[in-house]
Amino acid sequence: MQACGLIVEYNPFHNGHKFHIQASRQESGADCIIAVMSGPFLQRGEPAIIDKFHRTKAALAAGVDIVVELPYLYAVQSSDLFAHGAVQTLHELGVSSICFGSESGDISHFTRGYDLLNQYQTSYQTMLQTKLDQGLAFPEASRLAYETIGLTTGGIDLAKPNNILGFSYVKAIFNNHLSIEPLTISRLNSDYHDEHMTGSVASATSIRHELLKKGHISADAANSLPEETVSQLQTYQAEATSWHTWENYFDLVHYRVMTMTEEELAAIYGVDEGLEHRIKKTGNKATSFQGWIGMIKTKRYTWTRLQRIFTHILTNTRKTDAASVKHSQSVPHVRLLGMTKTGQTYLHNWKKAMNVPLISTLARQDNLIAATDERASHAYYSSLPAARKRAFQHQELEPPIIL
Amino acid sequence: MQACGLIVEYNPFHNGHKFHIQASRQESGADCIIAVMSGPFLQRGEPAIIDKFHRTKAALAAGVDIVVELPYLYAVQSSDLFAHGAVQTLHELGVSSICFGSESGDISHFTRGYDLLNQYQTSYQTMLQTKLDQGLAFPEASRLAYETIGLTTGGIDLAKPNNILGFSYVKAIFNNHLSIEPLTISRLNSDYHDEHMTGSVASATSIRHELLKKGHISADAANSLPEETVSQLQTYQAEATSWHTWENYFDLVHYRVMTMTEEELAAIYGVDEGLEHRIKKTGNKATSFQGWIGMIKTKRYTWTRLQRIFTHILTNTRKTDAASVKHSQSVPHVRLLGMTKTGQTYLHNWKKAMNVPLISTLARQDNLIAATDERASHAYYSSLPAARKRAFQHQELEPPIIL
Numbered sequence: 173m174q175a176c177g178l179i180v181e182y183n184p185f186h187n188g189h190k191f192h193i194q195a196s197r198q199e200s201g202a203d204c205i206i207a208v209m210s211g212p213f214l215q216r217g218e219p220a221i222i223d224k225f226h227r228t229k230a231a232l233a234a235g236v237d238i239v240v241e242l243p244y245l246y247a248v249q250s251s252d253l254f255a256h257g258a259v260q261t262l263h264e265l266g267v268s269s270i271c272f273g274s275e276s277g278d279i280s281h282f283t284r285g286y287d288l289l290n291q292y293q294t295s296y297q298t299m300l301q302t303k304l305d306q307g308l309a310f311p312e313a314s315r316l317a318y319e320t321i322g323l324t325t326g327g328i329d330l331a332k333p334n335n336i337l338g339f340s341y342v343k344a345i346f347n348n349h350l351s352i353e354p355l356t357i358s359r360l361n362s363d364y365h366d367e368h369m370t371g372s373v374a375s376a377t378s379i380r381h382e383l384l385k386k387g388h389i390s391a392d393a394a395n396s397l398p399e400e401t402v403s404q405l406q407t408y409q410a411e412a413t414s415w416h417t418w419e420n421y422f423d424l425v426h427y428r429v430m431t432m433t434e435e436e437l438a439a440i441y442g443v444d445e446g447l448e449h450r451i452k453k454t455g456n457k458a459t460s461f462q463g464w465i466g467m468i469k470t471k472r473y474t475w476t477r478l479q480r481i482f483t484h485i486l487t488n489t490r491k492t493d494a495a496s497v498k499h500s501q502s503v504p505h506v507r508l509l510g511m512t513k514t515g516q517t518y519l520h521n522w523k524k525a526m527n528v529p530l531i532s533t534l535a536r537q538d539n540l541i542a543a544t545d546e547r548a549s550h551a552y553y554s555s556l557p558a559a560r561k562r563a564f565q566h567q568e569l570e571p572p573i574i575l
Numbered sequence: 576m577q578a579c580g581l582i583v584e585y586n587p588f589h590n591g592h593k594f595h596i597q598a599s600r601q602e603s604g605a606d607c608i609i610a611v612m613s614g615p616f617l618q619r620g621e622p623a624i625i626d627k628f629h630r631t632k633a634a635l636a637a638g639v640d641i642v643v644e645l646p647y648l649y650a651v652q653s654s655d656l657f658a659h660g661a662v663q664t665l666h667e668l669g670v671s672s673i674c675f676g677s678e679s680g681d682i683s684h685f686t687r688g689y690d691l692l693n694q695y696q697t698s699y700q701t702m703l704q705t706k707l708d709q710g711l712a713f714p715e716a717s718r719l720a721y722e723t724i725g726l727t728t729g730g731i732d733l734a735k736p737n738n739i740l741g742f743s744y745v746k747a748i749f750n751n752h753l754s755i756e757p758l759t760i761s762r763l764n765s766d767y768h769d770e771h772m773t774g775s776v777a778s779a780t781s782i783r784h785e786l787l788k789k790g791h792i793s794a795d796a797a798n799s800l801p802e803e804t805v806s807q808l809q810t811y812q813a814e815a816t817s818w819h820t821w822e823n824y825f826d827l828v829h830y831r832v833m834t835m836t837e838e839e840l841a842a843i844y845g846v847d848e849g850l851e852h853r854i855k856k857t858g859n860k861a862t863s864f865q866g867w868i869g870m871i872k873t874k875r876y877t878w879t880r881l882q883r884i885f886t887h888i889l890t891n892t893r894k895t896d897a898a899s900v901k902h903s904q905s906v907p908h909v910r911l912l913g914m915t916k917t918g919q920t921y922l923h924n925w926k927k928a929m930n931v932p933l934i935s936t937l938a939r940q941d942n943l944i945a946a947t948d949e950r951a952s953h954a955y956y957s958s959l960p961a962a963r964k965r966a967f968q969h970q971e972l973e974p975p976i977i978l
Contacts, residue, residue: 430953550833
């Protein structure tokens with residue numbers, strides 16, 4: 173039995189994802205589709221609209237066979253660490269391929285890009301450092317450095333976040349000499365940053381904005397969402413009383429910042445170069461999350477980077493916690509969220525060959541990755557009313573979802 | 576010009592307090608009444624119903640000449656440290672007497688008690704340690720030890736919280752050889768623990784319960800409150816949207832506990848003997864503040880002690896912060912909250928003789944006492960809606976209230 177891996181956030185799961193699952197199955201010829209999915213908080217430093225358990229249900233209903241969780245310490249990271257954690261997780265699960273979406277849908281653009289980068293490593297590093305020293309944010313500095321070595325002309329436009337992630341996956345596979353074949357599928361008429369609904373394969377970003385702006389599922393959004401997602405979104409909203417947005421966490425993160433010492437704030441992952449003073453100072457004037465980030469934002473500290481930092485403050489993730497993933501090659505365990513019958517058969521056979529434990533709850537896991545995941549989960553549900561919080565938190569202790 | 580000091584919480588300021596001010600003026604023969612008042616959080620580990628600025632206004636309107644703030648690190652403490660901070664503050668302000676309420680209203684009971692304690696110090700200490708080792712809470716152990724040396728038969732019943740505080744004031748004055756005369760006034764028909772309104776001098780506890788239970792000022796409560804207090808309570812509720820009760824902080828303190836590591840929790844002042852495990856574990860089931868404390872409470876960990884600990888968690892007050900007051904003789908500054916014309920004249924003359932700065936905001940104060948007060952203030956207003964929070968917090972930067 174062969175497995176193909178996807179690396180996803182499913183925030184929320186939409187028609188494009190459903191298409192991607194079908195295409196991946198075809199492209200890879202695999203019998204089993206495994207998705208490694210971000211948990212409560214996402215790569216761009218945002219809470220997921222609905223929790224990982226409800227997103228897992230939507231994913232299984234739409235064709236994924238196994239959903240596992242990408243630990244927080246890999247999920248809320250820039251693309252290279254995000255990709256490293258995701259690829260290592262899929263490697264532990266024995267996938268023979270990983271399939272990701274890209275603008276061109278041509279994998280040779282990525283493999284050629286990888287060769288080019290290897291060849292001009294020094295020029296790339298020098299230019300990257302120069303641009304960083306000029307005060308540019310990492311994504312922009314990196315894009316310019318790639319341009320220098322001719323990478324954008326090779327077919328991948330590294331101004332597209334999706335291509336950046338895809339390139340990070342390819343690097344994570346090749347750098348670690350994993351026997352995983354990278355595959356890519358064109359993203360069709362959906363553009364990652366497009367904020368308008370464009371029919372049945374609208375981007376995750378555009379659907380998310382539509383949902384959070386309206387606070388309910390509009391007819392437009394419903395058109396881009398599979399039935400399973402509409403049902404999970406509705407169930408969640410009814411049971412939890414609301415979806416999750418950063419603004420729901422403003423009171424908590426503001427309280428937290430204003431009762432921390434500057435030393436404690438400086439110990440949080442990502443708070444560097446005296447940013448603690450700026451965060452504290454602007455905190456005196458902030459009355460909304462958007463407004464607060466707007467006051468701190470600079471050329472170097474992009475919106476996404478600041479959102480990640482605030483996620484680390486909210487979840488109490490310190491530099492010492494993050495150091496553990498930076499210096500470890502593999503993941504300490506794989507956390508199973510849900511599976512179909514096919515997934516169950518696959519795992520039954522594969523489990524013995526795994527080098528790390530396959531777990532279904534964090535109970536009894538004694539490592540920084542698990543401890544951080546537990547804190548992140550508590551922080552995520554903290555925006556809900558007291559009685560709801562407890563019920564939703566309890567899902568963490570239940571057996572994996574089986575469809 | 577002579578000054579008499581009062582040690583108060585004014586939560587809220589009621590008719591009994593008004594009577595106490597008049598009686599203190601008479602008893603002491605002083606021209607100026609100085610109240611040292613707890614700030615956002617009170618001795619029993621509770622948020623004050625309305626903030627210190629509004630309580631200051633009520634106190635000035637009712638006859639106090641100067642209101643200064645007892646720093647958090649002294650205010651949220653057991654009686655001896657509370658008394659130490661309050662007496663030292665009044666000493667810096669040059670009071671010639673301190674007048675407190677007691678059951679008997681006879682100061683000789685307290686001075687005889689002090690002599691007795693000095694004489695039988697060893698027996699007291701031995702019995703105290705024995706009772707603590709048996710698992711009793713400090714107040715109960717201390718009461719029994721006092722009984723052993725005959726202190727309860729000398730006229731002060733040390734089962735009464737008010738007498739305990741009074742005795743602590745007397746000890747703080749005599750132990751430090753201060754030239755301050757202790758005075759006491761009978762508390763009349765008001766009993767500290769009485770939860771029923773008993774006419775015009777009802778206890779602070781009974782009024783507080785009545786206010787918080789009803790959420791508005793009932794006719795009964797209004798009878799026990801001076802006009803100034805009724806007006807401050809109403810203004811505060813209208814502007815802040817609500818009074819402060821522990822339940823309004825449940826979400827914040829629960830979020831905080833559940834995102835702390837056990838090591839961080841164990842570093843909080845008062846979290847000893849593995850209490851961090853118990854707090855974390857019960858946190859998984861808690862859905863209200865009262866319910867949570869109820870789950871943790873034991874013979875040794877009384878309700879008051881636990882409330883103080885939760886106040887320290889909420890305000891992020893660590894053992895290292897508290898150590899600073901335990902080992903320092905004097906207070907680092909005196910924070911002025913408000914004054915009348917008489918108070919202004921007194922301070923104008925006295926200021927030059929002070930050993931520590933008289934300040935009106937915490938800005939530019941660089942010590943642990945000030946830093947903790949700033950965090951406590953932020954924590955206190957954190958229960959208010961974002962826009963209100965900012966406006967109320969801003970009072971901390973305004974000049975002292977002058978009536």
